[in-house]
Each structure stands twice: as C-alpha cells, then as structure tokens.
Amino acid sequence: MENLGYLFAAYTVVWIGIFLYVRRLAKRGRxxxxxxxxxxxxxxx
Amino acid sequence: MRRVDVLLEPAxxxxxxxxxxxVFVIVPTEAExxxxxxxFYFHVASAWVAYxxxxxxxxxxxxxxxxxxxxxxxxxxxxxxxxxxxxxxxxVTGPIWARPIWGVWWTWDPRLTMTVIMWSIYAxxxxxxxxxxxxxxVSRYAAxxxxxxxxxxxxxxxSVRLLHGMHPSVxxxxxxxxxxxxxxxxxxxxxxxxxxxxxxxxxxxxLRVRAERMASEVRALRRQLEGQAVA
Numbered sequence: 001m002e003n004l005g006y007l008f009a010a011y012t013v014v015w016i017g018i019f020l021y022v023r024r025l026a027k028r029g030r031x032x033x034x035x036x037x038x039x040x041x042x043x044x045x
Numbered sequence: 046m047r048r049v050d051v052l053l054e055p056a057x058x059x060x061x062x063x064x065x066x067x068v069f070v071i072v073p074t075e076a077e078x079x080x081x082x083x084x085f086y087f088h089v090a091s092a093w094v095a096y097x098x099x100x101x102x103x104x105x106x107x108x109x110x111x112x113x114x115x116x117x118x119x120x121x122x123x124x125x126x127x128x129x130x131x132x133x134x135x136x137v138t139g140p141i142w143a144r145p146i147w148g149v150w151w152t153w154d155p156r157l158t159m160t161v162i163m164w165s166i167y168a169x170x171x172x173x174x175x176x177x178x179x180x181x182x183v184s185r186y187a188a189x190x191x192x193x194x195x196x197x198x199x200x201x202x203x204s205v206r207l208l209h210g211m212h213p214s215v216x217x218x219x220x221x222x223x224x225x226x227x228x229x230x231x232x233x234x235x236x237x238x239x240x241x242x243x244x245x246x247x248x249x250x251x252l253r254v255r256a257e258r259m260a261s262e263v264r265a266l267r268r269q270l271e272g273q274a275v276a
Contacts, residue, residue: 004080008069015061022057022248026050029255036262043269 053248060241064090067234075231081145085226088138090238091131092160094246096198098128099167101250103195106188115261116254118184121191123253125170127246132164147211155208159201166194179264 068086075082101124108117139157140150151157170190177183204210226232 004069007080007083008065011069012062012065015065018245019058019061022245022252023054025252026054026248029252029259030047030050032259033255036259036266039266040262043266043273 049251053244053251057241057244057248060237060244064234064238064241067230067237072230072234073228078146081142084138084142086234086238087242088135088142089235090242091134091138093239094242095128095132095135095163096201097243098124098131098246098250099163099191099195099198102128102167102170102191106191110185110188110192118188119254119257120250121188122171122174122257123250125167125174125191126253127249129164129167129171130249131242131246132160132167135160136164152211154212155204155210156201156212157210159197159204163194163197163201166190166197170194 064086068083072083072086074080102121105117105121105124108114109121143152144150170187173183173187173190177187204212226235
C-alpha cells in the first residue's frame with residue numbers, strides 16, 4: 001500500500017504530459033489551418 | 046479557438062484529474078486482488094473507448110457508402126486510429142493485471158482472443174487506408190471492413206457468459222465470483238474514468254479529422270500550383 005502514492009504521482013505526471021502534448025497538437029493544428037488559408041488566398045490571387 | 050476545442054480542452058483536463066483523484070485517493074482497495082485491481086479503471090475505460098471508436102467507424106463507414114460523404118470517411122479513419130490506440134492500451138493493461146492474478150501474462154480466453162482479432166481487423170483497416178492512397182475504391186473497401194469488424198463487439202461482450210471464459214465481468218457481479226465493483230465509489234471511479242478517456246478520445250478524433258482535412262487542402266493547393274506552373 002505504501003507504493004500507492006508513487007503510482008498516483010506517476011499516473012498524474014503521465015496524464016498531464018499527455019494532456020499538454022495533445023493541447024500542443026491542437027494549437028499547432030490551428031496555426032497550420034491559418035497558414036493554409038493564407039496560402040489559399042495567395043494562390044487564388 | 047474553435048468552440049469544440051474550448052469545450053473539450055478544459056472538460057478533458059478536469060475529468061482526467063477527477064478520475065486520478067478518485068482512483069488513487071477515494072476508491073477503496075479491493076480485498077482479494079489488492080492495488081493491482083485499480084488498473085481496471087483504465088483497462089475497462091480503454092475498452093469502452095475502443096468499442097465506441099469502432100462503432101463510430103462502422104456508422105461513419107455506412108454513411109460514407111450511402112452518400113459518399115468525405116467528412117464521414119475522414120471520421121471513420123480518425124475513429125479507427127483512436128480505437129486501435131485504446132484497444133492497444135487494453136491489450137497492454139490486461140496482462141499487467143493478469144500476471145499477478147492469473148499467474149500468466151496471457152491466455153487464449155475467448156474474450157482475449159476476440160479482442161486480438163478485433164484489434165487486427167482495425168489495424169488492417171488503417172494499413173489499407175495508409176498503403177491504398179487516395180483512391181476512392183480503397184475508401185469503399187475499407188468502409189466494408191470497418192462495418193464487418195464491428196460485429197466483434199457484441200461477441201466480445203457475451204463471450205464471458207456464453208463461451209464460459211475466465212475473464213472477469215468487472216461491472217456486474219458474477220455468480221459465485223467477487224469480481225464486480227461492490228463499493229459505490231468503485232463504480233463512480235469507473236464511470237469518471239470512462240468519461241475522461243472518452244473526452245480524450247473525442248478530442249484526438251477531432252484533431253485527427255482536422256489534420257486529414259488540412260492534408261487534403263495542401264494536396265489541392267499543390268495541384269493548383271502545378272497547374273499554374275504548367276500554364
């Protein structure tokens with residue numbers, strides 16, 4: 001039972017890491033969408 | 046920021062933290078299995094998310110075959126990838142529980158075997174989509190495979206009862222066995238874990254569909270630029 005705290009800590013670190021990684025992916029995706037829209041405008045000229 | 050991101054980001058974070066707090070702080074330790082039983086909260090939740098992912102593949106594939114919707118096709122692909130990811134987590138966390146409880150990492154129990162078959166079908170779906178390219182015929186073949194594969198889900202669900210498998214029924218008490226979640230906090234922990242992983246999966250599917258849309262746009266732009274260069 002004394003190892004439960006370590007297990008909790010490890011799970012928390014991994015889950016927060018996953019959350020931050022997915023959040024970064026979402027942000028990068030939005031930036032790419034804006035870049036593509038900008039390119040489309042330039043090509044369409 | 047899009048509305049779906051505004052909703053999914055904080056909801057996923059809150060649900061994940063709540064699940065961790067419940068599973069590791071609030072939920073009592075199961076008397077017979079001890080700490081290792083806590084992996085159920087992630088193993089079972091991952092299984093449900095995988096089932097949901099594969100069910101989305103089947104429904105979206107049926108819609109694609111019916112009306113040729115590009116959105117449905119992309120949704121099927123995104124859901125298949127996320128379904129396989131969570132099914133892999135099921136196949137990894139299961140043996141971690143099985144080794145101390147059953148004494149073996151793996152056994153060819155009906156539910157375990159059917160889960161491996163389901164994982165293989167949807168891994169084949171992803172390979173077909175990856176190596177088949179942009180051909181519309183590939184999307185149609187993959188859609189048929191995506192619909193056929195979902196037949197596995199009810200078989201997996203009833204395999205414990207009908208095929209007399211040794212895999213425990215986690216959410217329901219089995220006759221003569223104590224594998225159910227007896228304490229109300231155990232059930233709460235399970236549902237919150239299921240919610241947390243479902244929100245994470247939904248967010249990943251949204252991102253995956255969005256990335257595939259961007260890839261299509263880049264291909265269209267490239268074709269347009271090549272056309273302008275030739276002219």
